[in-house]
Structures are given as structure tokens and as C-alpha cells.
Amino acid sequence: MAKVAMLVDTTLCTGCRGCQVACKQWWDLSAEVTGNRGSYENPPDLSHSTWTRVTFHEVEDGRGLQWYHLAWGCVHCTEAACVDVCPTAALKYHPLGFVSLERDLCNGCGYCLTACPFDIPQLESNVLTGRGKATKCNLCQDRVTEGLIPACVKTCPPGAIRFGDRQQMVTLGRTRAAALQEQGFAEASLYGPELLGGLGRMFVLAARPAKYGLPERPTYPLAVTLWQRLFQPLGQLGVLATVFGLAANWVVTRRLRGKKKEEV
Amino acid sequence: MTNHWIDLKNADVVLVIGGNPAENHPASMLWVNRAREERKARLVVVDPRLTRTGARADLYAPIRSGTDIVFLGGLINHAIQRRLYNEEYVKAYTNALTLVHPQYRGPAELNGVFSGFDPKKRSYNPETWQYQTRTETVTGKPVTLPRMAASLDDPQCVFAHLKRHYARYTPEMVERVCGTPKDLFLKVAETFCATGEPGKAGTILYAMGQTQHTVGTQNVRAMAILQLLLGNVGIPGGGVNALRGESNVQGSTDMALLFHDLPGYLGCPTEAQADFAKFTAKWDTTSFWANGPKFFVNLMKAWWGEAATKENDWAYHYLPKVGGNYSWIPLFEALYTGKIKGLLAMGQNPAVCGPNARFERKALGNLDWLVVMELFETETSAFWHAPGVDPKTIKTEVFLLPAADAMQKAGSIVTSGRLIQWRDRVAAPPGEAREDIWILDRICRTLKALYKGSTAAKDRPILDLVWDYGDPPEAGRVAREINGFALGDVKDKDGKVLVEPGKTIPGLAVLAAAADPGTIACGNWLYAGYFHPADDGTGVAMPAAKRRGLKDPGGRGIYPYWGWAWPANRRILYNRCSARPDGRPWSEVMRLIWWDAAQKEWAGYDVPDFPPTKAPETRADPAGTGLAAQSGTDAFLMKADGKGWLFSPKGLTDGPLPEHYEPLESPIRNPLSRVQVNPVVRVWETDKDKEVGDRVGAAEQFPIICTTYRLTEHFQAGAMSRTLPWLAETQPEMFVEISKELAAEKRIKNGDRVIVTSARGRIRAVAMVTGRFKPFRVDGKLVHHIGMPWHYGWVGLATGDSANDLTPHVGDANTMIPEYKAFLVDLRKAEV
Amino acid sequence: MNGRAISRFTAGERLFHWVYFVAFLTLATTGAFLYLPWFSFAIGESGETSRLLHRLFALLLLAVPILTLIVSPKEFRADLREGLTWRAEDRRALRVLLTRYYWTGDPAGLPPQGKFTAGQKLNIGLQILAFAVMAVTGLLLWFGRGLLPVGLLRWSLILHGGAAVAATCFVLVHIYMVTLLPMTNQAIASMFLGTVSEEHALTHHPKWYEALVRRRMSRAERRG
Structure with missing residues (x-):
């Protein structure tokens, strides 16, 4: 099976958070009680009921004030520490090239939480009893295996999230990054094609990954x-x-x- | 929109000023992005703060709220001074060469006002704004024609006036008034005015950031002038594009959900138009509006059927005659003073969305009854038990009728691009909730029953009203009436039958060609054809608005088989301008329509906004009526002279050219003239010395500029979004965005609670300290600028004080749209 | 064979041991479900149950020393002191035990042992160490999620698992020795009955036995 991947072009993203809400709608995730913390960003972090979230980064750099938006969620490593540590095979490498999650198999051990270099999996867990299930973006495995595209990709109004054959996504991402560099974005890059064996969610960035809150060199x-x-x-x-x-x-x-x- | 959403992909430069499409029209950015990706288009954003649109812009320039005319005037000046305008276009398609009344004087000469100003009445006599005319006798008939200059250098021609008027709008003036650094302004000017080159397209996107000012209409005029100069009107990727917020606000305007209009922009009769002849005399006879009387008759036949006859002037006397201004602000003033006793609020939440909302909530308490039709309880339906209100003191009886939402009813939705798309009902409304059409049908039936048997002449309009949409009423039957259908044989002037009785009207050409307009009932001439069976590109016919055909001949994003766009399924208005005067396209790459000399017709991808077989070299027949009076290059066929108006001889109350005036509340004196505020706006003064009243603030007390706006996450006054947990969690609370500099001055930390006060009220909010707002240096003075969303109220899941408790009761001089976008406040940290 | 029963463990000491034993076995088993991926029991609901048991028995395991300290503080402290004290002869004894006695049963060169043989001392010491490591890392993993740096949790997990494996190995050895190893398998009776035979006492814990006898005699003298 040819591998699939998601390409998030941050230079096209408008931070509308359609992806965030579409994810909740498709998976029927509950809303959180939040407060304004002096930012557009909410809920404050990924959680058992928030699998995809847009982060907002105000960065003052050489080109003046920049406001970067990042549609954040599981990046689906090819060498995924979470899969390797999962004792129940709830987390698996799907043949389509993403990290699937069978919630029924999860026993809530939380090994994946400690293993993930991106701090992605979240546990809806009773602190005392330890009962709970790990959660994370599963690339809409139910949709994707039926030939549909993930809910967030489907909804993305500005067309900033793309989905398809992994090799095509890499090529497209590299082309976009090159075009951006030509337009004067010296720091533009494609984040993820070779990280951790290749990410299943890659990002076209206009600036250094750190400016988007991304680890510059995430490692296993x-x-x-x-x-x-x-x-x-x-x-x-x-x-x-x-x-x-x-x-x-x-x-x-x-x-x-x-x-x-x-x-x- | 002159153009349409998908057409944004054809632009070379997208200028967003007074809008925030990424925030408020998220889907539009798909097409902007397409242009950026595929055409290397540049996105230029001008806004008081770095918005979500600005975040993606290639060029962002800050502007002080309420100074758009100076910025746009600066661009006009730049285009003229550097000769970046499309001269061929300007000469052929605009009124640049038309000579203006010799006594016309502009604000430069008259200290800020135009000639004809009456300071006592605070209004203009537009006599001196008219064209110079000459009278000729053509085929024995005397005709009056505008006088034209030989060249753009003629000092009395429109172009010369334009040039003189905007010579004052220098880059230095832009910096001084708008607070936009000069070099940044020049970058914007160079980028955008480069689209004046033939074959290049620049589009302007705007929304309420332009309109919600005391100079709102003139803001829009300024954009139109700029686009006409640059040859950007009528071409793919160009246009003056109002991004309209609600999914069907375009439809509601088309269908005249405004006090002064009739469907299809026919205009309500006024008290001055006492009879039918006076009323129909308002329409030009040398433009397409020559058909205005016919369209009006079609409408009267739709409403009153057999009761509207040629003999009774088509029941003209049934229509109420407008004797004043009944727009929002005067309406609430009348509520406040107790003139109005009852109010039906359908999908409206005035307690949150009205200007000086505290005043307007108080006004609601003067009603005897209030009926709210809504999906949820709103601040309006709950105003009588608002925090701090003792329900015992409210005498108003309030009814909340549960309504159905968009998915729970069938009907059509009109987008900003005039595209009409039919939607089927996909779910039943819950419980006792009803579709709006059902509620209205019941009201109408009850009214008719109450008046039954009356012999009073004044009750005839209700008794004779044609009302047969079924029971329960069907949207499809209303659609058929709006589309128009034949009451008898519809014949042209030669007696040929165009449409048989009972059949739907195929298009507005039939309305225009019908010899007897009384044979047609049509609820909106602009929509004629939208519900008539049409091919969806695959050979299947269905009501045009229901089509979902995906063919796009030419690849311009026209998609002529998808839905139906008014008028005549035309996707780009004034598209005659997409070809040169001689009929060839400006650019082979971006061709849209062109004159096919061999076939002797206009060919292309869109429906021509021009008579389909009228050759470019056709000469005008000055004695003719309608389009016969216009030539083969008169591209603006709704105008009496067939030209795009750089200079408006009529139609505006506050001047033929946009001139800058400060907002009602401003921290500086107007640097351009001695006239501070648009001289013809009406300033209300009800209870201005009381705590709740039409109060105006001074800069000494309220030194900070404030503007209000929307968020992607919430919709309008919030009834549909603040009640949804998934949206409430994303923007849970009222906040105010303030600059780091102001925060430091006031010792406010990010996330602190602050109190914002204006002359009208005070609100609490969370401070969002951000670099995206920066203080402005205007007229040598450092001024702070803040902004806040206006979605919030106390009902629902996401709550907060309403920004409109701060906004003033003042509106635009032409449209009366409230000045929500620029007013003065003060701000301090809240104690707790 | 002298059948006289010598009292070796009080009821409190025995209770301590057996509760600890049961708790340890449960923890080892439920822990193994997570440690060894091929245990299907770790999946889903049953996995959650096993993790709940792990927590409950961890509490029990933590409670045992505390309770014992309350119930019989004197013996417990004496046992601890004795069990953790390594003398020169203990080290020598350990060498002999590991290299010869546990294989051949030949006690030649084996220094006389106290209440705990060097082998038992080794077990006690390692168990206490493993207990401490697992208690600390276990509590970190239990309550520290989201509060502590993820790196610390990762290493805690390693230490917790490592200590568990080591402790399990010691316990396996311990069980083997008290049940199957012919030289020592009589010792298990002492954990049930609290007593050992005089012969066992003399062969395995002569110093302790002598001290016991001495103490008893001196008490008798004083009484006499």
C-alpha cells in the first residue's frame, strides 16, 4: 500500500481553527471549559478531548512582527517511540503510513506519553486508579481506510492542509519551500520528511521551526x-x-x- | 461583489482594506491562496492591527481606524501623479472626459465642503455637481447630452477635478492622518497601482471596516474610483468586492429587507412620489433602467395579482410612501421615545449588536410587546432579566418563538458573489421549532382573517395580497413567484408569444421585451430565471439555482452551470470592460469575453454584461431609449451615460468625490480641512446629559481609539456560536486587544482584567497584550489604538460584556450604517 | 536428629513476610503484563484492572514496612539491623555459599552464621534496594505525569522496570532455595511455624543459636 501523508502549509493557514473543530465534530469529542488567557489559543493544550489544535505564535523577527499559526496534532512518525513502547499494540504502524490507535486495546499505561518526543498522546485518566485511555490524532483512520480524507483536511477553508500520497506530499512541500525561499523567506523549509524516519504530518514553514514552537531536531x-x-x-x-x-x-x-x- | 469568490484566484494583487477575510470569510482565502500559489499574486493588507489576514500578507500596512479615504485618496493620487492608470480604459469606460458644471467647487477651495452646502440644513444642493450639457435636435427630437472634453487635460473635465481633489492626498498626508509610515504606504501604492497596466488585475476586498463609518459610502466610492482608474472593474481578478458576512445577507438586500427599497433595488416610493408617473420618472431613460417601470409592474402583479391593473396604476396606491429615515438608529430612537409599540426580531439580537447597546436595551423596555424568533434564547429575548435589571420594572411582554436553522428549511442562499444556491431541508426542526416561512405564513393568514369583510379602502392591500404558497407553505412556490411566471400570453412588441401562461420566466430579457408588463408576475427582476429549468452542463435540466454542474469553460472559475448568479447568470459585472473598447481582450491570458466579428456577437466564458450582438463600433442613438441610447463602448449600462463614475453627479448626499472627515469621535483635528466630521451626518442627542443617552466623548477624557470586529470562532451577536460548546471553548470570553506600549503605560499584564469606558458605557474584558496593535503617530501626536470583538453578551456558554455598550449612535451620511469602527475610549486595569 | 523446635520468627515477622510475598507476586505479575508485550491480559479493560491491582498492591507493599514498624518495632528494627550488617565472616561465608555449599552441600570452610546467613542477607539487602527504587519511581510515575519533565519519567520507567526485574530474580532464587534446594529447604517451615529444628539452627545459624542458648541460660541463672 502506498503511504499517505498530510502536508500543512503554514504560509496558507489562516488560523481559523476549522481543523480543530472539525476534529471534535467527527470524533464527537467534548468541549473543554476554558478561559481567555490573553491569547487566541484555546484549549490551552492537547488533551483527551482535543486531538488537533491550532497554536498561535507572535514572533518579532527580521521581517517585523510575524503571527504564525500551526495546525498541530500527531505527526505520525515512521519510527514512532509510542508504538514501540505500547504494551498492548493499541498503537500500531498502519500500512498506510500513519500511527493508528485502537482505543479498545489501550489500557491507559501511559508509556506512549512519556515516549513521544512531541508530547502528543494524552491520557484521559483517573489519577488514583490509573484507569483511562490514551488519545491522539489517528489521521481519521476510519475515514482514510475507507478512501476518504481526514476531517480536518476536508474542512480546511483556505486549503492549507493537504493529504495524499506521501511522496507527492514531500515533493509538493519541497516545491513550496523552494518557492518561498525564492520569495525571500530565507528560513523557509519543509519540516519532517526525514525526521524520525519521516513524518506523516509535515509542515511547510516560512521560518525556523522554533518560531512555530516546534523542536528543531526532535529525536527518538x-x-x-x-x-x-x-x-x-x-x-x-x-x-x-x-x-x-x-x-x-x-x-x-x-x-x-x-x-x-x-x-x- | 462586482466579481465573485472563485474569481479571486485570477488576481495579481489582492488588496484587503477594511476587511479581514481570513477571520470572517475563511473560505475566501482558498482562492486568495490559489492566486498566491499559482500566479505569485501578492496579498496586501491594510488594517489597524495585524489580523489573521495580515499574518499571511506579503505586505501589511497599519492604518488608523476611520482614515481610509486618505489612504485610498493617496493611492488615487499616486496612480494619477505617476500616470499608472489605464488611460485607454479610463477614457473609454469612465466619465473622466465628461465636463462638470462650471460652478462646481471642491473642498480644497471651499475649506472642506463641496459647492452647494447649506450649513443651516446641513445638506447639499447637488446642482453644481451635474455634468455640463448641450441640447441637440436628433431626428426632430430635442435631446440633452453631457458635454465631453477632448483630452484629460481639460480643467473642467472629471479627470482634472479628480486630479486636483486628490493632489492634497500626498504620501506625507497619508502618514500624518493615517499614521501609516510613508515608505510603507509607498510600497503599497507601488504594488497595487502596478495593476493599472493593461492585462494586470488587482482586486479590492472590503467589508464593514469600510462601511461602518460616518463616511462609509464615500469609502466605498473611493475604492471604486481607484479601481476604475486602474482598469480593474469588469475584469477577471479585479473588482470592488464587498465581502458580506451572513450567508444570505446579499439575498436579504436583493429582496429589500431594508426600509427604503423594493426587491431588485427598485426603491420604495417616497412621499414626494405621490403618483405612479412621478415614481417611474426617477428612472433614467438612457440606460437599462428604462425598463424600471416594467420591472415595477411585474412586482406589483406578483404582490397584488388581479387587483393591480393598468387602470389603477398597478395598485401603486397600495404601497406605503416613505416619509423619513427608518433605518436602525432612528428606529431605536423611536423605540426609546415610545413611538413604536411592538417589535418582531427575526434572527436579530439588538441587545448585543446595536450601537450604544445600553441605550437600545433600555429602548426595548418601552415596548408593549416583543416577539423574538430564534434558535436559542438571546440577550434580546432575555433583556428583561438581564444582570442588574429588575424584571418588575419591565412592562414589555416578550415572546420567544423557536425557529428552525438553515439546515432545517429549504430555500435559496445568495452569496456575496450574487450566486444563488438552492438548499434542501436535511433535518426536521426540533420540538415546536418552525421554519420562518411557516411563522410568517401564519402571521399573514391571521392578518387576512382579521381584516376579512372590511370595506375600508386602506385595508385593500392586505385583503388583495396574493398569498398562495400552500399549507404548510413551500419555499419552492415562493421561489417560483420571485423568478416570475406568465399570467397570460407574454408577447413581444411584434405579438410573438415569448412565454405561455403559467410557465416560469426564462430570464430578465423576457421582462424587458414583454410588450405588456401586466402579463408577468415577477417578485424580483434581478432573479428572473433563477428558478427556471436550465441545463446543468450534462444535459439534465433543473431549476437553475439547484444546478451543481462542474464544467468551467476557459478555466476562469466561472462555473456557469453551478447554481445561478444574478443578473442573467452573469458572474462578473461590467464584464464588457474585460475587452478593450475595440472588443479584443486586454490580455490573452486573462480573456473573459470578446467580440467575435465573424459571428457578430460577444463570445467568451461569462454571460456578457452587454447586449449580446451589439458591436463595439455601434454608435449611440441620442434619441433612442434604453440601451439604444448607448454606444458599443458604453460598458456601464445601468448608468444614464453608460460610464463608470469617477465623479458622482447624483445619488450621494455628501459629495461627488470622497473627502476625508474624521470619525465623530477622534483624537485629532482634521488635518485636511476645517470641517471635522462629515457635515451632513445626523448626530442624535437624546438624553445626552443622562447616564444612558446619545453621548459623545471628547479626546481629553477618552484619548484611546477603539474599533470593534468579529472573530472566526463566533457569529454576529453570538446566538449561533456562543451557545455551541465547541466554539465557546475556542473563544470563551470577552477580550480587548491592546499594544504592549499601552499595557506598559497602564501597568497591565497579558490576561489581566481591564475596564474600558466610553461616553456611553463601560465594560470589563480580559486584556490581550499583543504586538499586533501598535500606537500610531498621527498629526505629530502619539495615539493608542485598541480593538475588541463585539460578539459577547451575558447569555450562552461564552459570555462577556458587549462591546456595543461603548459604540456611538451615529451613522453614515448615506446609508445610516452605524459607526462601529472608530470611537474613543479610556482603559484601566480592573481592581479585581 | 534433634526435633526440638527453636523459635525463630515472631508472628509479626511472619505476617510481614507473607503479606510482602503476596503483594510482591501480584505486583510482579501485573507489572509483567506491561513489561512483556506478549501478555494479552494487559489489553484494554483487563489491562486497566491489572494496573489498578498494581496500584492497590503497591500501596499494600508500601504499607507493610510501616505497619510492621508500628506492630512490632523492636523485632523489625533488630532484623533490619542484623540483615543489613555485613561482617568480614559474612563476606567470607557468601563466597563459600555461592561457590560450594549451595552446589555441593559441603559446609567446609563456612564461618558460623548468625540469624541470617550471608545468602539471606544478600537477599534482604537487594530487596530493600529494589523496594526503595521501585517505591520512589513508582510514585513518580503514578503522580508525576504532567508535573515532572518527561525525561525524568522516561528514566523512572527504566529504573522501575530494572529494579522489578532484579527483585523478581532474587525472589525466584529465594523461593527455589526454600523449597527445592535440599540444603536450605527446611527454612520454609520457619516462615509457617515460626520455629526451626535445633539441627537446622545449629547447621545454618550456629552463632544465632549459641547466642540464643547463652541468653536463655543466663536468664535461667538469674532466675535460679
């Missing part, structure tokens, strides 16, 4: 690598070794004691 967390590749196998090995050691001991002692008895 070392702790997760160590945990997955080293400590977990090592631990399993340790338990096995212990069991083998004990079995060996059992055999040895039996034999030696048997000999002793014969001697007696």
Missing part, C-alpha cells in the same frame, strides 16, 4: 531506545538466566547428594 528518545533495545531484552534474559541457573543448581545438587548417599 535515548531512554526509549535503551529501554526497548537493551533493558527489556536484558531483563528478560536475566529472568531466563536465573531460571536456568536454578535448574542447573538443582541438577548439580541432586547429583552430588545422590553420590553422597551412595557413599554413605
Whole structure:
């Protein structure tokens, strides 16, 4: 199956938050009780009921005051730490190239929350009992697997969010970034085609990623690598070794004691 | 809009001034983006603050609220001084060469007023604004014709007056009045005026940022003048484009939901037009308006059927004659003084959206009864138990009728681009909620029943009113009446039958060609044909407004098979101008319509806004009536002289050319003249010395400029959005945007509560400290500028004080639209 | 064989041990559901239940030392002190135990042991260390989400899992030794009955037994 991807062109985005509301509508997510905090941005963060959110960034740079908008949500890493740490396979690599989430399988362990380098998954969780489900954008897996486009892409009024064949999106994004550079946006770039094995949500940026609140060089967390590749196998090995050691001991002692008895 | 939404994709430069399409018309940005991506179009935004549209602009220039004429005048001056205008276009299609009355004097010579001003009446006599005329005898008939100059240099021609008038609007003046840095203004001027080159297209997008001023109409005029100079009217990617907010506000205007109009802009009879002859004499005989009387008869036949006869002047006497101004502000003044006893508010929330809303809420309390038809309880239906109001003190009886929303009723919606699209009902309204048409039908039936048996002549209009839309009423039957249908055989002047009885009218050409207008009932001549069966491009015929055909011949985004646009399914008005005077397109790339000499007709992708077989070289017949009196280059066929008016000899109350006056409340003296405020606006003074009243503030007490606007997340007075949790969470509270500089001066931190006061009232809000507002340096003075959304009220999920508690009761000199966009306030940090 | 029963653990000590044991097993099991991805029990609702059990038994595990300290403070503190005190002979004993005695049962060169053999001391020490690590990191993971830097949580998870694996290994060894290893499998009886045979006391804990006898004799003398 050819991989799909989403391309968010921030230079076309108007911060209308249609994506944010369309996401809530399609997934029937509850609204949050918010207050104005001196910003257009609300709800204040991604949450169990907010999977997509537009962030607003007022940046004073060489070109005067800039107001950047970013349609933010899961970026669907190809090398996704969240998938690797998920003990129940609720988070999976979908053959179409995004990170799917089966809420029924999730047990709320929250490993994905700690593993994600972008702080995406959120847990609707009872602090005391730990009961809950992790949530995040799943690229409208129900729609996409039926050949439809994600709700946010469908609604985006200014046509800033595009969706389609991943390779085409990368090409389109690179073309846009190049065109922007030609227009004088020296810092313009396509964010994500090679990050974490390639993101499934890429961004055309007019300026440095940090100006949009994006990590400049997000990496697969070392702790997760160590945990997955080293400590977990090592631990399993340790338990096995212990069991083998004990079995060996059992055999040895039996034999030696048997000999002793014969001697007696 | 002269053009339409999709047409924005054809622009080379998009100038947004007095609008915020990204915020308020989000879908429009798809087409602006298309132009930017595919044509490398430039987006230029002029606004008091960096808006969401400004955030995406290639060029953003700040402007002090209420000074648009200076900015636009500066652009006009730039275009003229640098000779960037499209001279061929200007000479052929505008009235640039027409000579103006020799006694005409402008504000430059008369200290800020135009000739003809009567200071006592505070009004103009427009006699000296008229064209110079000459009388000729043509085929034995004396005809009066305007006198024309040989060249643009003639000192009495329109162009010379224009040039003189705007010579005062220099870049330095722009900087001094608007607070826009001169170099930034010049960048805007260079970018936009470059579209004066033939083949280039520049469009202007505007909304209430232009209109909601005491000079609102002249603001729009200024844009029209600029676009005519640059040859941007009538071409793809050009135009003067009003972005209208509500999905069907264009339809409501077309259908005359205003006190002074009849459907199709036919105009209400006034007290001065006592009889039919006087009324019909208002229409030009040398333009398409020569058909005005016919259209009016069609309307009267639609309303009163057989009771409207040639003998009784088509029941002209049934129509009330307008004797004053019954627009919003005078209406609420009348409510306040108790003249009006009852009010039906349909989808309106005056308690939040009216200017000086505190005053207007108080006025609501003087009513005997108030009926509100709404989806939700609003501040208006709840005004009697507002915070701080003792319900015992309110005598008004309030009824709240639950109404159906747009998805719960069938009908047509007209976009800003005049595109009419039919929508079917997709869900039933909940509970006892009813469609508006059902409510109105019941009111009308009840009225008719109450008057039944009356023999009084004054009751005939109600008794004779044609009212047969079924029970329950069907929108489709109303649509058929608006479209028009034949009452008998519709014949042309040669006796040929054009439409058989009972059939719908195919288009307005039939209305114009009908020998006897009494054979047609048509509710709106502009809509003639919109409900007539038409091909959707695939060979399937259906009522035109229901079509969803996707063919786009020429790729200009015309989509002629999608819905139907008035008039005559024409998508770009004045599109004769998209071709040169000789009929060839200005540019091969952007051709729209052109003269096909071989076929002897206008060919192209859009319906020509011109007689389809009238050759470019056709000479005018001065003795003819209607379009016969116009030549093959008279592209503005609704005008008596067939020209686009750079200079308006009639139609305006406050001058033939836009002149800058300060808003009613301003921190500075008008640097352009000694006249501070538009001299013909009416300033109300009811209870001006009381706490609630028509008070006007002074800069000493209220030194900060304030403007009001909308948010993407909320709709109008908020009934449809502040009640929706998903929207309420995005913009939960009333806030005010203030600059970092003002915040520092007042020791306000981002997120603090502040109190904003004006002469009319005070509100609390959250302070949003932002770099997107910057103080202005105007006339040597540093002035702070703040802004706030006006959606909020105390009902619903997202609540807050109403910005309109601060706005003044003053309106534009022509339209009376309130001056919501520029007034004075003071601001301080709230104690708690 | 002398069948005389020597009192070794009080009721409080035994209760402590068994509650700790049950809690540990539950925690290890419910923890393993998350640790080992192939446990289907960790999925969905049942996974939530197991995580709830993990929390409940974690509370129990945390409560055990505190309760014991309240119920029988003297013994508990004495046991702790003894269990954590490493003398030169303990180190020597450990070497002998690990290299010879636990394999051959040959006690040659084994220094006399106190109440806890060097092997038991090793177990106690490591269990306490693992307990401390898991208690701290467990509480961080439980309550620190959203409050603490994500990096800290990531490393907490590693430490928590690592300590759990180590502790599980020690417990496996411990269970093996008290049930299957012929040299030591009599010890389990002491955790049920509270007593050991005199022979077991003499062979495994001679120093403790001697001290016990000495104390008893001196008490008898004084009484006498």
C-alpha cells in the first residue's frame, strides 16, 4: 500500500481553527471549559478531548512582527517511540503510513506519553486508579481506510492542509519551500520528511521551526531506545538466566547428594 | 461583489482594506491562496492591527481606524501623479472626459465642503455637481447630452477635478492622518497601482471596516474610483468586492429587507412620489433602467395579482410612501421615545449588536410587546432579566418563538458573489421549532382573517395580497413567484408569444421585451430565471439555482452551470470592460469575453454584461431609449451615460468625490480641512446629559481609539456560536486587544482584567497584550489604538460584556450604517 | 536428629513476610503484563484492572514496612539491623555459599552464621534496594505525569522496570532455595511455624543459636 501523508502549509493557514473543530465534530469529542488567557489559543493544550489544535505564535523577527499559526496534532512518525513502547499494540504502524490507535486495546499505561518526543498522546485518566485511555490524532483512520480524507483536511477553508500520497506530499512541500525561499523567506523549509524516519504530518514553514514552537531536531528518545533495545531484552534474559541457573543448581545438587548417599 | 469568490484566484494583487477575510470569510482565502500559489499574486493588507489576514500578507500596512479615504485618496493620487492608470480604459469606460458644471467647487477651495452646502440644513444642493450639457435636435427630437472634453487635460473635465481633489492626498498626508509610515504606504501604492497596466488585475476586498463609518459610502466610492482608474472593474481578478458576512445577507438586500427599497433595488416610493408617473420618472431613460417601470409592474402583479391593473396604476396606491429615515438608529430612537409599540426580531439580537447597546436595551423596555424568533434564547429575548435589571420594572411582554436553522428549511442562499444556491431541508426542526416561512405564513393568514369583510379602502392591500404558497407553505412556490411566471400570453412588441401562461420566466430579457408588463408576475427582476429549468452542463435540466454542474469553460472559475448568479447568470459585472473598447481582450491570458466579428456577437466564458450582438463600433442613438441610447463602448449600462463614475453627479448626499472627515469621535483635528466630521451626518442627542443617552466623548477624557470586529470562532451577536460548546471553548470570553506600549503605560499584564469606558458605557474584558496593535503617530501626536470583538453578551456558554455598550449612535451620511469602527475610549486595569 | 523446635520468627515477622510475598507476586505479575508485550491480559479493560491491582498492591507493599514498624518495632528494627550488617565472616561465608555449599552441600570452610546467613542477607539487602527504587519511581510515575519533565519519567520507567526485574530474580532464587534446594529447604517451615529444628539452627545459624542458648541460660541463672 502506498503511504499517505498530510502536508500543512503554514504560509496558507489562516488560523481559523476549522481543523480543530472539525476534529471534535467527527470524533464527537467534548468541549473543554476554558478561559481567555490573553491569547487566541484555546484549549490551552492537547488533551483527551482535543486531538488537533491550532497554536498561535507572535514572533518579532527580521521581517517585523510575524503571527504564525500551526495546525498541530500527531505527526505520525515512521519510527514512532509510542508504538514501540505500547504494551498492548493499541498503537500500531498502519500500512498506510500513519500511527493508528485502537482505543479498545489501550489500557491507559501511559508509556506512549512519556515516549513521544512531541508530547502528543494524552491520557484521559483517573489519577488514583490509573484507569483511562490514551488519545491522539489517528489521521481519521476510519475515514482514510475507507478512501476518504481526514476531517480536518476536508474542512480546511483556505486549503492549507493537504493529504495524499506521501511522496507527492514531500515533493509538493519541497516545491513550496523552494518557492518561498525564492520569495525571500530565507528560513523557509519543509519540516519532517526525514525526521524520525519521516513524518506523516509535515509542515511547510516560512521560518525556523522554533518560531512555530516546534523542536528543531526532535529525536527518538535515548531512554526509549535503551529501554526497548537493551533493558527489556536484558531483563528478560536475566529472568531466563536465573531460571536456568536454578535448574542447573538443582541438577548439580541432586547429583552430588545422590553420590553422597551412595557413599554413605 | 462586482466579481465573485472563485474569481479571486485570477488576481495579481489582492488588496484587503477594511476587511479581514481570513477571520470572517475563511473560505475566501482558498482562492486568495490559489492566486498566491499559482500566479505569485501578492496579498496586501491594510488594517489597524495585524489580523489573521495580515499574518499571511506579503505586505501589511497599519492604518488608523476611520482614515481610509486618505489612504485610498493617496493611492488615487499616486496612480494619477505617476500616470499608472489605464488611460485607454479610463477614457473609454469612465466619465473622466465628461465636463462638470462650471460652478462646481471642491473642498480644497471651499475649506472642506463641496459647492452647494447649506450649513443651516446641513445638506447639499447637488446642482453644481451635474455634468455640463448641450441640447441637440436628433431626428426632430430635442435631446440633452453631457458635454465631453477632448483630452484629460481639460480643467473642467472629471479627470482634472479628480486630479486636483486628490493632489492634497500626498504620501506625507497619508502618514500624518493615517499614521501609516510613508515608505510603507509607498510600497503599497507601488504594488497595487502596478495593476493599472493593461492585462494586470488587482482586486479590492472590503467589508464593514469600510462601511461602518460616518463616511462609509464615500469609502466605498473611493475604492471604486481607484479601481476604475486602474482598469480593474469588469475584469477577471479585479473588482470592488464587498465581502458580506451572513450567508444570505446579499439575498436579504436583493429582496429589500431594508426600509427604503423594493426587491431588485427598485426603491420604495417616497412621499414626494405621490403618483405612479412621478415614481417611474426617477428612472433614467438612457440606460437599462428604462425598463424600471416594467420591472415595477411585474412586482406589483406578483404582490397584488388581479387587483393591480393598468387602470389603477398597478395598485401603486397600495404601497406605503416613505416619509423619513427608518433605518436602525432612528428606529431605536423611536423605540426609546415610545413611538413604536411592538417589535418582531427575526434572527436579530439588538441587545448585543446595536450601537450604544445600553441605550437600545433600555429602548426595548418601552415596548408593549416583543416577539423574538430564534434558535436559542438571546440577550434580546432575555433583556428583561438581564444582570442588574429588575424584571418588575419591565412592562414589555416578550415572546420567544423557536425557529428552525438553515439546515432545517429549504430555500435559496445568495452569496456575496450574487450566486444563488438552492438548499434542501436535511433535518426536521426540533420540538415546536418552525421554519420562518411557516411563522410568517401564519402571521399573514391571521392578518387576512382579521381584516376579512372590511370595506375600508386602506385595508385593500392586505385583503388583495396574493398569498398562495400552500399549507404548510413551500419555499419552492415562493421561489417560483420571485423568478416570475406568465399570467397570460407574454408577447413581444411584434405579438410573438415569448412565454405561455403559467410557465416560469426564462430570464430578465423576457421582462424587458414583454410588450405588456401586466402579463408577468415577477417578485424580483434581478432573479428572473433563477428558478427556471436550465441545463446543468450534462444535459439534465433543473431549476437553475439547484444546478451543481462542474464544467468551467476557459478555466476562469466561472462555473456557469453551478447554481445561478444574478443578473442573467452573469458572474462578473461590467464584464464588457474585460475587452478593450475595440472588443479584443486586454490580455490573452486573462480573456473573459470578446467580440467575435465573424459571428457578430460577444463570445467568451461569462454571460456578457452587454447586449449580446451589439458591436463595439455601434454608435449611440441620442434619441433612442434604453440601451439604444448607448454606444458599443458604453460598458456601464445601468448608468444614464453608460460610464463608470469617477465623479458622482447624483445619488450621494455628501459629495461627488470622497473627502476625508474624521470619525465623530477622534483624537485629532482634521488635518485636511476645517470641517471635522462629515457635515451632513445626523448626530442624535437624546438624553445626552443622562447616564444612558446619545453621548459623545471628547479626546481629553477618552484619548484611546477603539474599533470593534468579529472573530472566526463566533457569529454576529453570538446566538449561533456562543451557545455551541465547541466554539465557546475556542473563544470563551470577552477580550480587548491592546499594544504592549499601552499595557506598559497602564501597568497591565497579558490576561489581566481591564475596564474600558466610553461616553456611553463601560465594560470589563480580559486584556490581550499583543504586538499586533501598535500606537500610531498621527498629526505629530502619539495615539493608542485598541480593538475588541463585539460578539459577547451575558447569555450562552461564552459570555462577556458587549462591546456595543461603548459604540456611538451615529451613522453614515448615506446609508445610516452605524459607526462601529472608530470611537474613543479610556482603559484601566480592573481592581479585581 | 534433634526435633526440638527453636523459635525463630515472631508472628509479626511472619505476617510481614507473607503479606510482602503476596503483594510482591501480584505486583510482579501485573507489572509483567506491561513489561512483556506478549501478555494479552494487559489489553484494554483487563489491562486497566491489572494496573489498578498494581496500584492497590503497591500501596499494600508500601504499607507493610510501616505497619510492621508500628506492630512490632523492636523485632523489625533488630532484623533490619542484623540483615543489613555485613561482617568480614559474612563476606567470607557468601563466597563459600555461592561457590560450594549451595552446589555441593559441603559446609567446609563456612564461618558460623548468625540469624541470617550471608545468602539471606544478600537477599534482604537487594530487596530493600529494589523496594526503595521501585517505591520512589513508582510514585513518580503514578503522580508525576504532567508535573515532572518527561525525561525524568522516561528514566523512572527504566529504573522501575530494572529494579522489578532484579527483585523478581532474587525472589525466584529465594523461593527455589526454600523449597527445592535440599540444603536450605527446611527454612520454609520457619516462615509457617515460626520455629526451626535445633539441627537446622545449629547447621545454618550456629552463632544465632549459641547466642540464643547463652541468653536463655543466663536468664535461667538469674532466675535460679
